[in-house]
Amino acid sequence: MQFPTNASAGSILLAAMDQASDRLARAFLQQLVHEERKRLKIGQRSNSYAYEDEVALDNDAVEQIVAQDEADRPETAHVPIPADLAAVAVMLARAVAAETGLVRRLRREAPVVSLATNVSDLVEPVRIVAEKCLFQPQAKIVDLAVGRAGRELTRRHAALFVCDGIGSEARPDKGNEAIRAALHVRIPIVGIAPDPMRQLPRDLTRSSEHRIALTNLDQAGLALVIEAVVGGTPSRKIDPDLLRMIDIADLPVAFRRTGTPDACIEALERIVAAKAEFLGDGPPLEVLDGYGEAKIWGLAAAADLQAYRAGRLGWEEIDHRGLLLSGPPGVGKTSFAKALAKSARVPLVVTSVAEWNASSYLSGTLQAIRKVFARARSQAPCILFIDELDGISDRAQIHGDYVQYWTQIVNLFLELLAGVDERPGVVVVAATNHPQRIDPAVKRAGRLDREIEVGKPDTTALASIFRHHLGGEILANIPTLPLALAARGMTGADVEAFVRRAKGTARRAGREVSMDDLLDEIRQGRRSLPSSVRRRVAIHEAGHAIVAHALQFGEVAHLSMYDDGGEACLEFVTDGGATLPRVEAALSCILAGRIAEEIEFGAGSIGSGNGPTSDLAKATQLARDIELRFGLGHLGNIHLEPTAGELITIPGLLPAMRDRLYRAGELARRIITDHRLALQAIARELDENGYLSRQEIEAALSGITSVSDAGMAECKLHLVEEQ
Template sequence: MTTLKTISHDRKGFALPEFLAYASISRAVRPYRRARRFALGLVIPDWNYKTSYLKAALAIVNPDSEYRFDDQAKIFDGSRSDDTHGSIMDMLLNDQSIILFRPSEAVPSDLRLGLDAIIELSTPDTRRVQGVVYWAYGIQVPEAQARALVRTDWQRLKLAMARGRPISRVLSVIEKMAQAETPEQKPDRDPEALSHIRLEDMQGYGEAKAWGLDLACDLTDWRAGTLSWDDVDRGVLLSGPPGVGKTIFARALAISCGVKLIIGSYAKWQAKGYLNDFLKAMQRSFQEAKQSAPAILFIDEIDAFGSREDATGSNASYDIKAINGLLEQLDGIEGREGVIVVAASNHPEMVDPAIIRSGRLDRHVRIPLPNLHARAAIFRLHLRESMAEQDYRVFAELSEGASGADIQRTVRNARRRARRLRRAITFDDVRCHLPISVRIPPEALRVNAVHEIGHAVVGSILGMPLVGVELTTNVLATAGNQSVGKAIFERQPWVRRNKDHYLDIIAMTLAGMAAEEVLLGSHDDGSSGGRGSDLYDATRTVIAIERSHGMGRGLASFGDLSDQPINEISHMDPALLARVDATLQEQFRRTKSIVEEHRAVCESLVDLLVDQLKLSGQEVLDALDEDRDASPRALGSG
């Protein structure tokens, strides 16, 4: 075996792409250099460059010859005839052999038995490019030129180096081409930072990252034949607020797993035309995933399918058939090895229950907004490590509540400003595009604490499992309505949802207002307003009791009214709002009495929350246990 130092600089048929491929392969097979016999499978990062990797592999096994030895290095293409498969089986009988596989290729079990190892090659980064160019051509490459080389297609690079053109001229031409690209031609995203990022290098994904890394390990074991496909997760639902990076997560997951990524969505499939065209387009995506196995099929915004239970109006038949078609495709991959379906949703509660049942998308993983540490890491990624570490920390502190997409947009705007000024991006470029962060004054912070402790205490008294309660210390001056605190309760999927259950939900929802009334003398407008406010949500729940669930004055159900304006609903039943208001008033009185009964512990918890900004559910329960007068109320009682 050889190292990069011993291969000839003027090896026939070699240009910079081949030297880059050679460096990647040489590094990967280093543990086998001293072995007289070996058979290795190499998964190359880009199938378009397979010819360059093949030349490099031949140079590895035949360092002293410039002739092609087809019996020692080959490309495996599962879509070709069995002749290729047979010739590779024969090649494994040689002393040394290398087989190249595409990223999405499943290694046949009989070939796997004949290989000492299957190694995934990494994409050359700027550091490797600089080292290879210096070794091959004796030139120190600045980082800007190295980044341009990383982004350059290898076929274009070979054309630029044709007819013995000096490498210094080639580098200059490539850098000018990169600089000359218009904003329409040149994306603001850094291909090196985003297109090739691995899940291992991502921050802020919590449980989703842990699941993805476990999946990558499972796929490695499955490829090696040590794990049954029955033991591999085949479907997951990712949920989270818009902009948290669900699509970027899917791309990084595919790279870490070494599999092909196929992307589909309701909108993409529906764009094909009528229902029949929609179903065919969806079927093609699933079929492509099966043919490319192992592969990940990413279905974006799966909540757009809706639920068959909520399908109403003239489009109901279309929606139901679309969901049935999706279920049929999900069932069709159950027995097909190598296909993982990853679906994303901003509103998981809107997904048809059949889609997430066992055997389909039976795992649900939530992706939260990035915390302080994760925001700093995201700024570092998009700024390509061009600033000091303390700068990323400052940006993170000033962007509380921002999603990954928000941060990317901020950096994109900062780069645009720097381009207009014809200079490199600076701290001030980023700072001026960050929203102004305003610290919440102490008196307002205490009001927020009273409100959230009201939710936490009343919910806990009514038997709802409290996860925790927390406050936000800063808000963005340029943004609209923002969350300044939250009480988080664990969802109970098997709780009996009768009328008492819904009355408890209404009481807990009104508890923030009630705590303000009891502890502060009155409530402000923070609990009222449109969709998402406490009073709006409580009103909607009462309407559902009256008009959907048959738990009010009558049994008639008008289906799901969640998207219908309240004034339209009241036109259908003029007496409805009076009944709704009566229920709200009754539950508000009930909630205030609970807060009054536990006033002392509420005030103590408010002080603690203002001081610590975050309390666990157990801390709240412990405080209630210490309050000797605390006694749970009968569910739904007035």
């Protein structure tokens, strides 16, 4: 195949750059091998001298064998390098090689370089490699961050300024005197820190001619590390998804007991896969229920991340970059993040504000925040999940001695959150139980600019959650709907606990889990409704459904029966365009449950008016609003806010409300009376099953004729004539 001229030139240039970086990486590794040989020889001599002080070497035959073996070992035998140092050497060599002429300048001139390690854990190994590899062999290397070395420098020195970013000295206003002294002598200076601009002396970063950062290990880099550790290169590559998740700390653990290159790859895959949340046993987002709008957002984000990984979509084109999940405890906010990562097939980086604040010092907290964002950048594309976000205070609510402390934390978090272009591929999902406590700046455009509340799961979602936790073997052919109905108002975390405790009960009894085990855990001694009351509740809820359908007032999503009552879930939208007939239809729907009881049993129950959220309370409030807020009552165009005693002090208000409620109730009565057989059939099915879905309700109501606004007006005229 013939490539275009410019593409061929680009490929050749990239190949040349790769060869140059690998050449320098091999040179760094060779230098570390040389240093390791010297260390081993010195160690052997010092150990022998120390041993001779205690016991004569001639008296220990085993030691003589070991000493002879070491003496006979050829110089060409492979000397392993510590895996973490080897990895850092490769990463540092590639960062230096990417800057044209930098390696020569470090050996021949006096450049000023700032090096970002991104995480504090790499600062010390980078210092070791820098001391051994960056400068001329005869150079005297000093750390300007330690002592008063800046006043004793000569042209024979090379200077480091090493800062792990944790201590109180990690500030741009510290260490500048030593830097100025080194600049005056004109020696090479290399500053090493996780975040040089915030942690190195200001004079160093201002004078830096080269700003470099450690690169991630790629397949070729990992092969170099393995070769340095075990003396050979692997015959296969590691999974690219796992490669992005490797931490330097994983390498010594993985390579500790391996003797061949391929064994290194296998051990590394096991260790990294064990910590990969997205490769776990949890379900993907596609099969989870109860997340509503959050699930829609998550599936879109997962699709975008997959397209981004495949190169079909640029980061600047992705609009699902940040999400704030709010909701009560136990609704599955953490499970959502895990499922999202699994659906997107990307790593999940998990942290929390409590984890950030575990440090005793402000600098430690700030470094923890930087570290987790750096970790997410190194594993991108990925999901960064931040739990307990309300732990970062709203700056407007901070007072007293801690204003400066918390302000720095909030400002750093906002800065890292806003830098979406500096963290390509990192989708941030944060969770909170108290969204009102979060600084408004966190929710601004470009940060966590989408907030979705995750409520407690409905009946259908609870049934699915029960099935997930029960698996495919426990109660496999038994529907979980009765469990969901009994667990109304519970969360996914509650369901997990119910199932776990029921399994424990069955295990101790030496039998399989039964439905009664689960219901006992859910109810905790709570009794279900008596059959007579349950029948009344079923009639009540069926009445709501029939009138809502006849008056075309929204849609009935479902009818449910619970241990303590029932529910008719009506989906409707009331906006500024609603007219009086629509509002009166709402009144009839609200009163329909009590009217159905009166028709079927001869009297209504007190349940319709039991509490401020009861049917009668809602209907009374709506009738009052018609008269005093909506301008649709006998007082005409008027709007009054609620005041104490208004039902008594405003002439004619109470009779007007009573008449309106009466007419709405009578309209419901006529509809239910005309369709009493349907009422009884729906109630009977609801009583038996405990739940009717939208489709089942629509099928049962298919024979009921809808009442138009004109029909409602005619009906109301007949009612007035009857009165």
